[in-house]
Amino acid sequence: MSGRSRERQAKYQRIAAELRAGIETGEYEPGQRLPGENDLMAAHGVARMTARQALALLQAEGLVEARKGAGVFVRDFKPIRRLGVERLARAQWGSGRSIWAADIGGRDLVVDSVAVTEEEAPAAVAEILGLGEEDRACVRRRRFVLDGEPVLLSVSYLSAELVRGTPIAQPDTGPGGTYARLEELGRRPVRFREEVRSRMPNAEESAHLRMSSGMPVMLIGRTAFDDQGRAVEVNEMVLDASAYVLEYNFEA
Amino acid sequence: MSGRSRERQAKYQRIAAELRAGIETGEYEPGQRLPGENDLMAAHGVARMTARQALALLQAEGLVEARKGAGVFVRDFKPIRRLGVERLARAQWGSGRSIWAADIGGRDLVVDSVAVTEEEAPAAVAEILGLGEEDRACVRRRRFVLDGEPVLLSVSYLSAELVRGTPIAQPDTGPGGTYARLEELGRRPVRFREEVRSRMPNAEESAHLRMSSGMPVMLIGRTAFDDQGRAVEVNEMVLDASAYVLEYNFEA
DNA sequence: CATCGCAACATCTCTAGAGATGTTGTGCGG
DNA sequence: CCGCACAACATCTCTAGAGATGTTGCGATG
Numbered sequence A, B: 001m002s003g004r005s006r007e008r009q010a011k012y013q014r015i016a017a018e019l020r021a022g023i024e025t026g027e028y029e030p031g032q033r034l035p036g037e038n039d040l041m042a043a044h045g046v047a048r049m050t051a052r053q054a055l056a057l058l059q060a061e062g063l064v065e066a067r068k069g070a071g072v073f074v075r076d077f078k079p080i081r082r083l084g085v086e087r088l089a090r091a092q093w094g095s096g097r098s099i100w101a102a103d104i105g106g107r108d109l110v111v112d113s114v115a116v117t118e119e120e121a122p123a124a125v126a127e128i129l130g131l132g133e134e135d136r137a138c139v140r141r142r143r144f145v146l147d148g149e150p151v152l153l154s155v156s157y158l159s160a161e162l163v164r165g166t167p168i169a170q171p172d173t174g175p176g177g178t179y180a181r182l183e184e185l186g187r188r189p190v191r192f193r194e195e196v197r198s199r200m201p202n203a204e205e206s207a208h209l210r211m212s213s214g215m216p217v218m219l220i221g222r223t224a225f226d227d228q229g230r231a232v233e234v235n236e237m238v239l240d241a242s243a244y245v246l247e248y249n250f251e252a
Numbered sequence C: 001c002a003t004c005g006c007a008a009c010a011t012c013t014c015t016a017g018a019g020a021t022g023t024t025g026t027g028c029g030g
Numbered sequence D: 001c002c003g004c005a006c007a008a009c010a011t012c013t014c015t016a017g018a019g020a021t022g023t024t025g026c027g028a029t030g
Helices: A011-024 A037-044 A048-060 A123-129 A177-184 A203-208 B011-024 B037-044 B048-060 B123-129 B177-184 B203-208
Strands: A064-067 A071-074 A080-083 A109-119 A137-146 A149-159 A189-199 A217-226 A231-240 A244-251 B064-067 B071-074 B080-083 B109-119 B137-146 B149-159 B191-199 B217-225 B231-240 B244-251
Touching: A011 A037, A011 A048, A037 A048, A048 A064, A048 B048, A123 A137, A123 A149, A123 A231, A149 A203, A177 A189, A177 A217, A177 A231, A189 B217, A217 A244, A217 B191, A244 B244, B011 B037, B011 B048, B037 B048, B048 B064, B123 B137, B123 B149, B123 B231, B149 B203, B177 B231, B217 B244
Parallel strands: A080 A244, B080 B244
Antiparallel strands: A064 A071, A109 A137, A137 A149, A149 A231, A189 A217, A189 B244, A217 A231, A244 B191, B064 B071, B109 B137, B137 B149, B149 B231, B191 B217, B217 B231
16 A cells, blocks of 8 residues: 555554564663564565665664664663763862873773864854964864774864963873863963753764764863963864763752 | 666765755755755656655754655754753742743743652662652653743652652742752752763654654753752753753863 | 635655665685 | 685665645635
8 A cells, every 4th residue: 555544653663663662671682683674574564665764763763773784783872971070170180180081980982083283263262262363273183982982072272372382282282181281371271161062963073973873962062261261272072972971060 | 777876975965965055055044945855856856765865864964854744944943051050059049030040041931831740769760869669759740841842851859758748749839949948948959960961852752842853852860969968859851952052160 | 804625735655676785604715 | 724705685775656644825605
């Protein structure tokens, strides 16, 4: 038939619901392969495109992941806990410890690639940093990898004039990182603002994070201020949402 | 043909890219209708299913929204700024002001529906609140609407024993809200933890928030602690990610 | 002038088949 | 015993057509 009696829902939704239930009850465990196009066609007596629609629905929900030529597999979810406040406490970066150390329980989060350039900052960033038309920005682009999987893209902007000739303009910023160096320059960050939002990744982000379709990214925009209230750093981060839980602790 | 020469990308991706470019350059403005299935079939000489795939891609990216029988329209994005820290400052709720007032610039965020029940808390919540097998929880479920659009679902758990007979167990908690009442009970919240993550909505969330496919939700789990470090409230929120930006301010 | 019914048009769902392309394991040859 | 070629199998892409269903605006009717 076609567009048959809508007693409740479409065929592909019924099939998807059945598979979804199987995942939630644990019939199909994370990493396990589940029935593919051909299996569903045979089992439910539907056309290929209909079976595909059912699987596409589950992919869009982020429950499963299709690997071409191999099959459809149940996704896993073991997020990193990222402490928004404590990780930026001075006790952390003041002592030469990586501010990332506190994030992960035993797992291995490392910088995959670093690129430091001097370029013109986007208008919105230039405005925040108080850069004029002529001023340029030091831009630090980094990618972080956990267990071989890229999970975080970070782009950091600072006044080029301020950091020129310091380790901040080098790939390796030394013990304590950028913030320890800023303190040595008399521009210690004392206050932070983080803005969080979420959306679907664009093609570029999708490629850099090797994300499978149907998973959102979280965006964190962090601004660091010194004791004069001047913004000294703007950091834009793109996180694989399936890899992260953000935690913020604060007092009333 | 079929699965033709992959010089670079599939037909449906080329078509999607073209429309995407049109959106980004402003050729198609928010709210405007863009070429539908029939237009794309004619313009590119492809089959209906191929045109549909192109449009499905843009929907999955959250760029457009299809309205059955009407057409495909460009999405808009005007988020609410939610201040994670300041909104819970005592100056806010201590003075009888709604903690929501600071969030929105002139727009109208109101509670759409409130349901207060007494039931058994989920195991994870019971653990945090320190509830035993016998203890029950006061559960406050609310939906918030902005400009007629539902944007936030909130489920709040408190010890039923603690709040029984107080306004907290009523739909209207009075000036200053739940936290002002908790203070009167000698359990003033002094510390908060918020955990943020993001994923695609499930069917129920999708329906309650009237979300169009391809937009993620953000989940906030907030725990409020009193001066003894005891958890007095657990609040699980589901936010339409296209409606919110979360802001957290803190010191090093 | 208001309102209701309907036609035109939009997306949604589905069928049946087929070539392209990526993955995996097996078996043969060195 | 190692390694490579290849067959089997998986998903991906696309065609052409058609009935179902929701939206909208126009025209006829009261």
